[in-house]
């Protein structure tokens with residue numbers, strides 16, 4: 048590491064080597080669904096549940112072999128510790144009904160994860176299914192529908208336990224349901240009461256809490272479900288603290304002017320941990336690729352300031368079908384890492400001290416001053432150490448991959 052860069056940061060009390068070490072330990076869970084437009088391997092028809100991918104860039108991964116080939120490529124360019132975030136629709140081998148998934152359908156993923164030293168996280172898939180009746184799953188008025196999804200969720204938690212045991216690291220099982228209504232509801236209480244009851248039934252399966260954390264993901268609205276979302280933030284925040292599960296904050300699931308980063312410190316005062324789907328909403332929950340923008344930086348800053356890097360689950364969640372999907376995964380993941388690095392290179396002690404002294408002029412001056420510190424030099428060093436290519440190199444390599452592999456795939 049260039050000694051002048053180190054000295055520049057040392058003036059602010061920042062140890063660059065320590066920052067790099069901390070970053071190398073932070074786990075990012077890469078969402079496999081960016082690579083295939085959330086299709087999965089079940090052939091379950093079009094995407095439903097109020098989410099949508101837009102674009103028709105060639106080269107979508109159509110099966111396990113193609114998807115893992117794309118992952119092989121992406122992983123080369125993403126520094127740091129990684130997990131893969133799976134959905135139940137990525138079951139492999141002979142497809143079984145979603146309610147009946149077992150570890151067997153995920154063995155191929157475990158082998159892949161072992162080979163690449165990855166962890167695995169799990170998500171039951173409660174969308175893109177004929178059992179999503181009138182847009183409702185766990186909150187459906189029909190007991191058969193609820194029971195079907197309860198079974199699916201319990202089996203997904205079991206798959207998570209299997210991941211954790213095999214890979215010797217904790218696995219997150221995150222429950223997101225699309226349930227909601229297009230127009231003004233006659234009854235808001237009933238569906239929420241049924242959702243509470245379904246979740247209680249899921250949690251009556253006593254999973255090993257040393258292996259698995261269960262999280263619940265709230266949302267504000269979806270396409271076609273604009274007026275009411277059963278699993279709102281208030282619903283899950285209360286449910287999670289009462290039942291000792293984690294809240295998952297998807298950064299695209301709040302009102303557009305709400306600051307999601309501001310929620311982190313409050314959540315961590317009352318909860319042992321927290322989970323994330325880091326996304327980028329553009330005017331709505333559009334799931335654009337992460338940019339290194341102020342919103343992302345704010346989230347990374349709060350995670351570092353709250354000392355939460357080793358306890359929070361950081362998963363990515365976006366899906367852009369209008370550009371090279373492998374590049375999309377790499378760009379977003381590298382931006383997440385960059386934001387964390389910048390946060391780790393920030394003199395929070397000095398900033399907090401100035402705030403507590405009421406010296407707000409100093410706070411503002413310092414906040415602006417640190418923006419021009421040479422974090423890119425540290426980033427290059429980090430990528431070198433991690434054997435992840437530099438900015439100029441990775442993009443060229445992905446273009447070659449596109450030419451040789453992706454462009455040959457038919458739609």
Ligand code: RNT
Nearest residue numbers: 080098170223297324364
């Ligand atoms: C949808 C949620 C959910 C999905 C993925 C595929 O709005 O964000 O997390 O995006 O699980």
Ligand code: ZN
Nearest residue numbers: 264297324364
């Ligand atoms: Zn999400």
